[in-house]
Amino acid sequence: MNTSAPGPRAEIDLAALRANVRTLRERAPGAAYMAVVKADGYGHGAVACARAAREAGADWLGTATPAEALALRAAGLDGRLMCWLWTPGGPWREAIEADVDVSVSGMWALDEVTAAARAAGRAARVQLKADTGLGRSGCQPADWPELVGAALRAEAEGAIRVTGLWSHFACADEPGHPSIAAQITLFHEMTGHAERAGLRPEVRHLANSPATLTLPEAHFDLVRPGVAMYGLSPSPQMGTAADFGLRPVMTLKAPLALVKHVPGGHGVSYGHAYTTPGDTTLGLVPLGYGDGVPRHASGTGPVLVAGKWRTVAGRVAMDQFVVDLGGEEPPAGTEAVLFGPGDQGEPGAEDWARAAGTIVYEIVTRIGARVPRVHLHA
Numbered sequence: 001m002n003t004s005a006p007g008p009r010a011e012i013d014l015a016a017l018r019a020n021v022r023t024l025r026e027r028a029p030g031a032a033y034m035a036v037v038k039a040d041g042y043g044h045g046a047v048a049c050a051r052a053a054r055e056a057g058a059d060w061l062g063t064a065t066p067a068e069a070l071a072l073r074a075a076g077l078d079g080r081l082m083c084w085l086w087t088p089g090g091p092w093r094e095a096i097e098a099d100v101d102v103s104v105s106g107m108w109a110l111d112e113v114t115a116a117a118r119a120a121g122r123a124a125r126v127q128l129k130a131d132t133g134l135g136r137s138g139c140q141p142a143d144w145p146e147l148v149g150a151a152l153r154a155e156a157e158g159a160i161r162v163t164g165l166w167s168h169f170a171c172a173d174e175p176g177h178p179s180i181a182a183q184i185t186l187f188h189e190m191t192g193h194a195e196r197a198g199l200r201p202e203v204r205h206l207a208n209s210p211a212t213l214t215l216p217e218a219h220f221d222l223v224r225p226g227v228a229m230y231g232l233s234p235s236p237q238m239g240t241a242a243d244f245g246l247r248p249v250m251t252l253k254a255p256l257a258l259v260k261h262v263p264g265g266h267g268v269s270y271g272h273a274y275t276t277p278g279d280t281t282l283g284l285v286p287l288g289y290g291d292g293v294p295r296h297a298s299g300t301g302p303v304l305v306a307g308k309w310r311t312v313a314g315r316v317a318m319d320q321f322v323v324d325l326g327g328e329e330p331p332a333g334t335e336a337v338l339f340g341p342g343d344q345g346e347p348g349a350e351d352w353a354r355a356a357g358t359i360v361y362e363i364v365t366r367i368g369a370r371v372p373r374v375h376l377h378a
């Protein structure tokens with residue numbers, strides 16, 4: 001892609017991503033590494049990020065949906081790849097034939113994957129997911145013996161191979177939360193039961209980014225960091241990305257589309273939620289909620305323009321928003337930086353998360369398809 005694209009764009013620093021993968025692998029030296037690239041690589045571009053993560057030593061790739069996993073295969077990514085969010089009638093056979101490890105949380109899924117494997121004449125690689133306390137997907141402890149028993153029978157028949165046992169944390173980003181230790185204990189119990197029953201998984205895994213960064217006792221055989229690989233701290237409470245030696249991968253910027261003088265008392269953008277306090281200059285930033293700039297950041301979102309932090313003046317519109325430049329007159333085309341790693345003093349994605357009352361995950365993931373991703377250092 002053209003790296004000198006003049007318009008609005010999200011620059012994706014793949015060298016930073018590779019460095020983050022190496023940093024995270026050092027945090028979990030005994031464990032394999034799964035690069036989580038769901039939701040188009042948290043908005044960074046799944047294929048480019050998956051390739052870069054592989055280059056930096058990621059053993060596995062992970063996605064939520066089977067469609068995401070199959071798209072990675074179609075783009076030529078080989079090696080271990082897992083997806084976990086299935087619905088009845090999903091593309092089991094395609095996944096089996098593409099050598100994708102699939103997650104099973106309940107009997108309906110085990111039945112469907114077993115039938116698809118018989119039809120394909122090829123064993124499916126299945127990872128059984130335990131609900132150790134998140135209360136989302138995963139098999140409840142009360143139903144686990146039945147699921148494990150059925151998986152053992154399907155294995156004996158040759159239809160499946162149970163490659164993994166796994167679970168997911170609810171509150172790993174809140175250090176000291178009592179659910180953390182309870183989930184680890186239950187994970188030991190549920191994996192122990194499955195192994196005593198006769199399953200021999202290659203990998204047992206539980207750790208997302210917060211657990212990879214702070215809970216070595218949760219690393220088991222494999223860690224699954226997502227947000228930290230993109231150089232973002234999972235929560236302000238845990239510290240900054242820099243505290244963990246991580247570097248933000250995405251920089252969102254756009255050239256000012258217009259700079260103009262306006263008199264005091266001038267309403268700005270829909271609803272006139274902002275009125276100029278006196279004679280001033282306004283800069284027009286050609287990004288809006290259609291591009292994923294949160295409308296909730298109206299009046300609060302920070303932007304670096306010509307060396308100074310400015311604030312979204314009035315409402316974020318679908319395609320554009322305005323900043324009050326306080327009388328300064330940078331020319332049209334001057335770069336406005338919404339967030340990035342901070343090298344030029346620009347805000348971070350966490351500043352936008354705070355401004356919009358959300359989490360950094362949502363800020364980067366929602367950057368829209370209209371914004372070109374410019375991958376640097378591929």
Ligand SMILES: *Cc1c(COP(=O)(O)O)cnc(C)c1O
Binds near residue numbers: 208224227228
């Ligand atoms: C999204 C996700 C991850 C990665 O979570 P982060 O907090 O971004 O590290 C890991 N495992 C599962 C099951 C997920 O859905």
